[in-house]
Amino acid sequence: xxxxxxxxxxxxxxxxxxxxxxxxxxxxxxxxxxxxxxxxxxxxxxxxxxxxxxxxxxxxxxxxxxxxxxxxxxxxxxxxxxxxxxxxxxxxxxxxxxxxxxxxxxxxxxxxxxxx
Amino acid sequence: xxxxxxxxxxxxxxxxxxxxxxxxxxxxxxxxxxxxxxxxxxxxxxxxxxxxxxxxxxxxxxxxxxxxxxxxxxxxxxxxxxxxxxxxxxxxxxxxxxxxxxxxxxxxxxxxxx
Numbered sequence: 001x002x003x004x005x006x007x008x009x010x011x012x013x014x015x016x017x018x019x020x021x022x023x024x025x026x027x028x029x030x031x032x033x034x035x036x037x038x039x040x041x042x043x044x045x046x047x048x049x050x051x052x053x054x055x056x057x058x059x060x061x062x063x064x065x066x067x068x069x070x071x072x073x074x075x076x077x078x079x080x081x082x083x084x085x086x087x088x089x090x091x092x093x094x095x096x097x098x099x100x101x102x103x104x105x106x107x108x109x110x111x112x113x114x115x116x
Numbered sequence: 117x118x119x120x121x122x123x124x125x126x127x128x129x130x131x132x133x134x135x136x137x138x139x140x141x142x143x144x145x146x147x148x149x150x151x152x153x154x155x156x157x158x159x160x161x162x163x164x165x166x167x168x169x170x171x172x173x174x175x176x177x178x179x180x181x182x183x184x185x186x187x188x189x190x191x192x193x194x195x196x197x198x199x200x201x202x203x204x205x206x207x208x209x210x211x212x213x214x215x216x217x218x219x220x221x222x223x224x225x226x227x228x229x230x
Contacts, residue, residue: 107159
């Protein structure tokens with residue numbers, strides 16, 4: 001979805017390096033999420049944020065940190081990258097301001113990260 | 117936390133109707149059932165959501181029996197472009213803390229052949 005952008009789209013880095021993945025959205029949504037996807041394992045939630053001052057750990061937050069710089073921006077950092085963090089990373093957003101029946105999440109195109 | 121079970125893969129041919137069933141025996145009262153579609157190297161895309169009985173939109177239908185312990189995603193007259201992974205999710209989509217209850221499993225890889 002073009003309303004959710006991720007940079008970079010591909011990144012190769014070395015073990016021990018710090019790396020930041022960025023996500024921006026123009027949908028005006030308050031909620032943002034970071035997932036990682038490994039072959040055969042589906043998507044797993046790393047962190048999520050319901051607004052700028054609300055950040056929560058997901059299933060697999062160890063080794064990751066996040067920053068919600070603004071409502072539209074949510075960054076994921078790997079403080080010291082390791083090879084088993086090689087994966088496809090997705091950012092997503094959703095609208096939590098309306099008590100609607102569904103909480104559809106809109107995903108970005110993904111960042112393919114390789115840690116050597 | 118309701119765990120879901122889906123077939124790992126399914127094969128079909130163009131023009132056929134495809135039904136993908138998901139089991140969720142421990143579904144909670146407030147949980148909804150949501151299906152997402154994912155093409156290779158893209159993020160998942162919402163398809164449909166329901167609570168009980170039948171829901172239909174322009175893309176698919178979702179059938180949920182009275183006990184809600186399973187659900188079936190129905191794709192009418194599939195085409196090659198429907199080849200994708202389909203995820204069944206169960207969770208409370210509305211209230212606080214809902215996000216950490218939306219767990220993507222491994223999904224079902226649907227392969228549509230000519």
